[in-house]
Amino acid sequence: MIRRNVLWFITVVVAALVQTTWVEQIAVSRVVPDLTLLTVVYFAMAIGEERAMYTGVLGGVILDIASNETIGHFVLCYVIVGYTVARISARMMTEHPAAKAILVFCAAIAFGLLWVAVAYVQDPSVAALNNIVARVVPGAFYTALFTPVLFFAMDRLFKRRKEWKLSGGLIG
Amino acid sequence: MQLSRRIRENRPTIVLVVLVSLSLVSLASGTRGNIISNAVATAGSVIAYPFLRTFDAIGGGVNYAVGFVVAYDSSRKEATELREQVNKLVPRIADHDAIYQENQRLKGLLGFIESQPRLDLTAAKTVALSQDPIAAAKISSSAGVLVVNRGSIHGIEPAMCAMTKDGVAGIVIDVRPTLSYVATLHSDRCQIGAMIGRDKRVRATVHGSGSDFSHICRLEHIDTKDVVRVGDEVLTAGSGIFPAEYPIGTIVEVENSGSLFQVAYMEPYADPYSVDEIFLVKRAQPTLMEMSGQDPAANQPVVPEPEPLDMASRPKRNDDKAAFALPDTRSIQERYAP
Numbered sequence: 068m069i070r071r072n073v074l075w076f077i078t079v080v081v082a083a084l085v086q087t088t089w090v091e092q093i094a095v096s097r098v099v100p101d102l103t104l105l106t107v108v109y110f111a112m113a114i115g116e117e118r119a120m121y122t123g124v125l126g127g128v129i130l131d132i133a134s135n136e137t138i139g140h141f142v143l144c145y146v147i148v149g150y151t152v153a154r155i156s157a158r159m160m161t162e163h164p165a166a167k168a169i170l171v172f173c174a175a176i177a178f179g180l181l182w183v184a185v186a187y188v189q190d191p192s193v194a195a196l197n198n199i200v201a202r203v204v205p206g207a208f209y210t211a212l213f214t215p216v217l218f219f220a221m222d223r224l225f226k227r228r229k230e231w232k233l234s235g236g237l238i239g
Numbered sequence: 240m241q242l243s244r245r246i247r248e249n250r251p252t253i254v255l256v257v258l259v260s261l262s263l264v265s266l267a268s269g270t271r272g273n274i275i276s277n278a279v280a281t282a283g284s285v286i287a288y289p290f291l292r293t294f295d296a297i298g299g300g301v302n303y304a305v306g307f308v309v310a311y312d313s314s315r316k317e318a319t320e321l322r323e324q325v326n327k328l329v330p331r332i333a334d335h336d337a338i339y340q341e342n343q344r345l346k347g348l349l350g351f352i353e354s355q356p357r358l359d360l361t362a363a364k365t366v367a368l369s370q371d372p373i374a375a376a377k378i379s380s381s382a383g384v385l386v387v388n389r390g391s392i393h394g395i396e397p398a399m400c401a402m403t404k405d406g407v408a409g410i411v412i413d414v415r416p417t418l419s420y421v422a423t424l425h426s427d428r429c430q431i432g433a434m435i436g437r438d439k440r441v442r443a444t445v446h447g448s449g450s451d452f453s454h455i456c457r458l459e460h461i462d463t464k465d466v467v468r469v470g471d472e473v474l475t476a477g478s479g480i481f482p483a484e485y486p487i488g489t490i491v492e493v494e495n496s497g498s499l500f501q502v503a504y505m506e507p508y509a510d511p512y513s514v515d516e517i518f519l520v521k522r523a524q525p526t527l528m529e530m531s532g533q534d535p536a537a538n539q540p541v542v543p544e545p546e547p548l549d550m551a552s553r554p555k556r557n558d559d560k561a562a563f564a565l566p567d568t569r570s571i572q573e574r575y576a577p
Contacts, residue, residue, distance in 0.1 A: 116251040119259055132272040132279075139265030150251065185266065193426045 071225075076086035078156040078224065079122050082106045098205040100176060100213045107145050108174050108214075109221050111153035112167065119149030137189065144181040148174050164215045170219075179203030199201060270489060351404035361395070361521040362418070363387035365515060383425030383447055385409070385511055390417040391521060400478055400520040406486040406508030407431065407475055408517050409447075419519070422447065423511040424456050424487075433451060433458065433487055434470035441465040445505065447471065447485060454510070456488065458503040467493050467503050475478035 081101045090099045103126035111119030119235065123145025130141040152174050183203065187195045246253060352360055366388050389395050391414050399411040401421045409423035410431060422429040427449030435441040443458040461467055471490045477483020488507035495501040511517065 086355070118279055120254055124258060128275075133278045135272045135276075136271045137266055138272055138275065140264035143259060143262035143266065146255065146262065150255045151253075214516070 074180045083126040100210045107149045112125035112156040116150045116153030123149040148178045168214040171214045175207035175210045357524045361501040363389040383423045385421040403509040408509040408511040424507045433477035464500045
């Protein structure tokens with residue numbers, strides 16, 4: 068159980084650190100995939116909303132610190148998206164990769180809208196619409212493209228087991 | 240009981256509410272991420288400081304140990320190069336010193352020549368006896384004889400005076416076309432007429448010591464009534480081409496045995512063996528006093544020297560009826576002769 072939680076912790080931290088460092092190398096027109104969002108969605112679908120929210124808290128704090136945003140900006144968005152995705156995925160009847168990619172796309176759009184909304188509330192001078200058109204939508208597509216690869220790797224890493232999901236992810 | 244069950248059933252929702260609330264509070268407070276990053280960095284620095292010091296110490300020790308091996312070769316190479324440079328510089332410094340000393344010596348010789356306007360001097364260099372092997376056997380048996388590279392073709396004649404800048408060194412005793420033999424004050428063949436500087440009436444003859452190991456000369460033919468003291472300076476008496484009143488040495492001992500003449504011993508000023516060049520006096524020009532037969536000791540002006548002309552203090556033309564009285568420099572015979 069502890070080993071599994073340590074593995075989860077390391078995975079989320081590595082994803083967040085890669086998100087803040089190396090992922091710039093594969094940027095297309097300043098649009099980058101959101102690896103932390105992918106881990107949030109994965110744990111939401113694989114384990115449940117509680118684990119997804121904790122993933123959002125950990126990854127969000129790291130991103131808030133690395134990008135010098137107000138603490139809670141990324142956290143709030145990831146937590147809400149993780150909870151919502153977990154509730155939706157609990158009602159999904161298919162395990163098709165395309166369905167997962169569509170869910171990731173939708174989650175990325177929701178995350179982007181939330182993020183821009185919070186940023187706009189904090190600073191109304193932010194070009195919200197421009198951000199949505201130029202960054203959020205393309206970023207959602209780019210993130211959805213990574214879904215099959217990352218979900219396959221996460222399945223192999225965590226040897227996705229039914230009992231883990233049944234335990235709720237925390238207690239095991 | 241029911242509350243705990245309801246909490247357990249709605250735990251995700253409660254967690255969501257708590258996390259969202261905390262996020263909103265944090266957003267409302269406006270806490271930026273760099274505060275946490277700075278705190279983490281500070282904590283990391285504090286924790287890592289001892290380790291960094293340890294790593295630095297270890298690295299310094301390793302570099303120091305490696306330096307023993309790595310720096311050894313470079314130090315050895317540098318030492319070799321420096322040694323080669325020193326080997327090149329030492330002869331140059333020695334040459335420089337020799338040139339400097341020769342320069343000083345030549346300056347001294349030139350200064351001596353310029354300081355003796357009465358003397359017609361010829362510089363002569365001492366040479367080895369082997370350059371004249373025929374005379375070498377004869378001369379070498381006589382101690383205290385120098386051979387110099389000036390001879391009859393240079394105008395050198397026997398009985399000429401040989402001197403250094405310290406004083407009289409000897410007398411020319413034999414002349415060849417290109418060589419001359421000088422009997423120094425070490426030679427028993429050297430005899431020079433001398434007088435005592437304190438009282439020039441006291442005359443004597445300087446005899447060489449006759450030994451290369453003793454430089455003390457003997458003064459003979461001093462009248463018993465004459466007073467000679469230790470410390471008196473001995474000068475040349477001058478005769479013929481030999482110049483007068485040039486220093487020879489100092490009296491170091493007086494011996495009065497009660498006979499007709501007393502004997503004194505003199506330490507010469509000049510050391511002929513310590514110089515490479517000596518001067519041969521070809522001609523000594525007498526002073527005007529000597530030519531006129533007057534006593535040099537009485538070389539005092541009979542009439543006062545005329546005062547320098549002062550145009551400011553000169554009387555006006557109308558009052559200038561008497562000319563300046565010029566001193567009469569005629570001798571008494573010229574002045575009163577019929």
